[in-house]
Amino acid sequence: MTSRVGLRAAGTNGSDFKLRERVAPQYQMCSALKSEVRKLNLVHLLLWLLVAAQVTVSHFDLVSHDTVSMPYQWEYPYLLSLLPLLCSSLSLPKNNVSYLVLSMISAGLFSIAPLIYGGMEMFPVAQQLYRHGKAYRFIFGFSAVTVMYLIMVVAVQVHAWQLYYMKKLLDSWFETTQEKKKK
Numbered sequence: 164m165t166s167r168v169g170l171r172a173a174g175t176n177g178s179d180f181k182l183r184e185r186v187a188p189q190y191q192m193c194s195a196l197k198s199e200v201r202k203l204n205l206v207h208l209l210l211w212l213l214v215a216a217q218v219t220v221s222h223f224d225l226v227s228h229d230t231v232s233m234p235y236q237w238e239y240p241y242l243l244s245l246l247p248l249l250c251s252s253l254s255l256p257k258n259n260v261s262y263l264v265l266s267m268i269s270a271g272l273f274s275i276a277p278l279i280y281g282g283m284e285m286f287p288v289a290q291q292l293y294r295h296g297k298a299y300r301f302i303f304g305f306s307a308v309t310v311m312y313l314i315m316v317v318a319v320q321v322h323a324w325q326l327y328y329m330k331k332l333l334d335s336w337f338e339t340t341q342e343k344k345k346k
Contacts, residue, residue, distance in 0.1 A: 176260045186189030189338060196332040197255050205324045207248050207274075210318050214238050217302070232300035232307045244274040251329060258336055267329050278315050285311060 191306030197269045218234045220226055246268040292298050300307035 189335060193332065193335050194260075196328050199328045200251060200255065200325065200332060204248055206254055206321050207244070207318075207325065210314060210321065210343060211242070211245055211248070212239055218242065218257055228302065231302055235281060235284055235311060236305075237277045237284055238311075240273065241277040241281070244270070244277070244328060246273055251325070260333065260336055261328055263336075264296065265331055267326060267333075270322060270326060270329075274318070278319055278322070281315055282312070 175324055214234075218238055219233060221228065222233050223231050247266045250262045250266035250269060253259065254266060283307050288300075289312060292306055298306035298308065303312045
């Protein structure tokens with residue numbers, strides 16, 4: 164070891180710090196999980212912007228309804244999925260458990276539930292499209308039901324992974340706080 168006034172301790176050249184400085188595995192796990200949640204929040208925001216753009220463009224008649232059709236009913240409650248996104252983003256910097264739990268609960272209500280309803284709402288239209296080849300709503304020349312089902316498939320995966328990583332992060336935070344209480 165070195166002293167403030169003397170020379171460096173014998174037998175070291177100062178490059179042995181890598182052996183002593185290690186981050187505990189639970190903190191490495193928290194960091195990795197936070198990173199994954201942030202990435203999924205970004206993808207969720209992009210999906211939300213797509214749905215919000217379609218709703219905004221169709222309601223303000225910015226383009227004709229032949230180009231962008233009227234939104235399905237499930238898209239309106241899905242716009243509330245911005246709330247779980249904000250809650251999870253607020254929970255990450257300070258490891259706020261209450262915001263993370265609120266985010267997980269509201270993700271079920273405002274993200275997953277509208278997607279399930281949308282799948283059921285659009286099923287007869289999709290069935291008609293694939294049986295008879297008739298589509299009545301279009302988004303830039305593509306069948307609206309096909310485009311929205313593609314968005315829904317991606318959204319279900321994103322929200323499922325978000326919930327999974329948030330649950331793992333929550334467990335990791337509880338594990339860390341339990342270890343601190345034991346000391």
